[in-house]
Amino acid sequence: MKLSQYFLPVLKEAPREAEIASHQLMLRAGMVRQQSAGIYSWLPLGLNVMRKVEQVVREEQNRAGAIEVLMPTIQSADLWRESGRYDDYGREMLRIQDRHERDMLFGPTNEEMITDIFRAYVKSYKNLPLNLYHIQWKFRDEVRPRFGVMRGREFLMKDAYSFDIDEASSRAAYYRMFVSYLRTFDRLGVKAVPMRADTGPIGGDLSHEFLILADTGESEVFCHADTMKLPVPDRTVDYGDDALIAGIVDDWTRAYARTDEMHDEALWSAVPEGDRVNARGIEVGHIFHFGTKYSQPMGATVTGPDGKETPVFMGSYGIGPSRVVAALIEAGHDDDGIIWPDSVAPFDVGLINLRVGDQATDAACAALYEQMANAGLDPLYDDTDNRAGGKFALADLIGLPWQLIVGPRGLANGEVEIKKRASGERETLSMEAAINRLVAWREQVKERFGG
RNA sequence: CGGGGCAUGGCGCAGUCUGGUAGCGCACCUGGUUUGGGACCAGGGGGUCGCAAGUUCGAAUCUUGCUGCCCCGACCA
Numbered sequence: 408m409k410l411s412q413y414f415l416p417v418l419k420e421a422p423r424e425a426e427i428a429s430h431q432l433m434l435r436a437g438m439v440r441q442q443s444a445g446i447y448s449w450l451p452l453g454l455n456v457m458r459k460v461e462q463v464v465r466e467e468q469n470r471a472g473a474i475e476v477l478m479p480t481i482q483s484a485d486l487w488r489e490s491g492r493y494d495d496y497g498r499e500m501l502r503i504q505d506r507h508e509r510d511m512l513f514g515p516t517n518e519e520m521i522t523d524i525f526r527a528y529v530k531s532y533k534n535l536p537l538n539l540y541h542i543q544w545k546f547r548d549e550v551r552p553r554f555g556v557m558r559g560r561e562f563l564m565k566d567a568y569s570f571d572i573d574e575a576s577s578r579a580a581y582y583r584m585f586v587s588y589l590r591t592f593d594r595l596g597v598k599a600v601p602m603r604a605d606t607g608p609i610g611g612d613l614s615h616e617f618l619i620l621a622d623t624g625e626s627e628v629f630c631h632a633d634t635m636k637l638p639v640p641d642r643t644v645d646y647g648d649d650a651l652i653a654g655i656v657d658d659w660t661r662a663y664a665r666t667d668e669m670h671d672e673a674l675w676s677a678v679p680e681g682d683r684v685n686a687r688g689i690e691v692g693h694i695f696h697f698g699t700k701y702s703q704p705m706g707a708t709v710t711g712p713d714g715k716e717t718p719v720f721m722g723s724y725g726i727g728p729s730r731v732v733a734a735l736i737e738a739g740h741d742d743d744g745i746i747w748p749d750s751v752a753p754f755d756v757g758l759i760n761l762r763v764g765d766q767a768t769d770a771a772c773a774a775l776y777e778q779m780a781n782a783g784l785d786p787l788y789d790d791t792d793n794r795a796g797g798k799f800a801l802a803d804l805i806g807l808p809w810q811l812i813v814g815p816r817g818l819a820n821g822e823v824e825i826k827k828r829a830s831g832e833r834e835t836l837s838m839e840a841a842i843n844r845l846v847a848w849r850e851q852v853k854e855r856f857g858g
Numbered sequence: 859c860g861g862g863g864c865a866u867g868g869c870g871c872a873g874u875c876u877g878g879u880a881g882c883g884c885a886c887c888u889g890g891u892u893u894g895g896g897a898c899c900a901g902g903g904g905g906u907c908g909c910a911a912g913u914u915c916g917a918a919u920c921u922u923g924c925u926g927c928c929c930c931g932a933c934c935a
Binding site for chain 2: 416418419420421422423424425426434441443444498499515516545547549550551553558562563564565566616625690691692693725726727728729730731759761762764765792793794795796797798799800801803812814815816817824
């Protein structure tokens with residue numbers, strides 16, 4: 408992409424309403440625009456990152472055996488009356504009426520709707536296990552939206568729903584999602600720690616939150632240092648092996664790890680002092696096992712091998728890609744701007760032409776741009792006639808992993824400069840060596856984080 | 859939902875106390891000189907000061923009501 412043809416409305420100063428780093432940087436980098444309290448438009452750069460986050464989530468859901476569908480944002484109140492949640496959900500649910508004065512709502516979640524789909528088609532245990540998910544906008548009319556897209560009223564959520572014939576296989580489904588979340592956040596380049604959690608209005612008896620540790624997190628977390636050091640299973644993990652998956656979950660849940668709402672001082676004091684990690688975290692994922700809470704009232708039953716009809720056992724599993732984008736920034740930025748994880752950076756490299764209009768420099772940049780594209784790299788070419796300082800500042804702000812800096816001075820020796828955004832390291836080398844370096848990096852990223 | 863605060867051009871702000879021609883920086887447009895970490899000179903465009911009512915000869919400024927937004931707390935992907 409050429410910057411001169413892109414839409415990247417950056418701001419030199421952060422709007423006053425933005426308090427935390429991620430919110431300020433998302434506004435400064437032209438990623439989002441607030442339209443109303445807790446409601447945002449996603450501009451090209453922000454959308455680019457969110458799509459990449461979505462894609463990682465999607466790939467890991469698919470790998471774990473979940474199947475993608477797409478349910479609507481607008482739901483009928485009748486479904487929610489069946490589960491009893493129409494009255495329970497309270498003012499967080501945005502209620503609307505259509506022209507026929509039918510009660511509708513903007514979905515805050517989809518347990519009722521997916522249960523309705525399930526009961527309409529699935530009648531036999533032979534079709535289980537089943538896990539359906541979608542990635543769709545949700546609306547929760549938060550009392551106090553804040554921190555930009557971190558806690559918006561409208562937000563994108565991946566929500567998966569598992570259906571099983573009995574408690575044991577339902578737990579196995581829960582564990583598969585647990586492991587899939589470990590892999591998902593690992594690929595997103597962050598450490599997200601699973602913690603015992605409250606089940607809240609979703610209900611149920613087993614629940615974990617996944618939290619990215621960051622100073623501006625909204626939850627206080629308490630966990631054993633060992634939990635931070637556990638290895639994340641690689642892409643070859645066999646989701647068909649229930650014992651293996653349960654073993655991984657066992658490893659990850661053995662040590663103490665809870666948020667403040669589930670915190671237990673007695674258990675905590677048993678953790679050796681040197682191993683206690685007390686930090687703040689951002690909730691980016693939440694999984695629930697709730698058995699027959701919805702299937703029972705809504706009549707979602709299947710016939711078992713014994714010929715008896717039983718309510719199906721369910722769980723639900725959420726990740727908020729829009730919030731993840733903000734959380735990644737909270738976890739990765741410095742005074743100059745954002746530092747994206749390699750796996751979701753909006754572009755691989757910023758190609759910086761220091762002297763637009765200079766024939767040799769323009770020609771070198773054009774050649775590099777083409778070579779990168781041919782090599783499967785995704786560059787953002789700053790071909791504007793801004794001055795060098797402005798271009799460097801922009802590149803640092805939007806946080807691309809690499810900057811490839813091309814100017815007449817280096818070009819006189821046939822050289823360009825390459826800078827790693829995260830470390831600030833720079834190196835001067837030939838054009839060919841620079842491209843090779845980037846291609847090698849790309850391969851590494853694929854190997855480490857790729858699908 | 860309780861408490862606090864803000865609203866003046868795209869962004870950041872001054873002006874409000876003490877009523878009298880709406881201003882500054884950045885950004886934007888034109889011309890010129892520049893060009894390796896946010897250039898300089900000259901010229902230019904853009905705001906019925908959140909909305910409504912009131913007080914007044916006169917309101918960004920005073921009064922009342924409303925709306926929007928932000929922050930702190932209790933709740934949530």
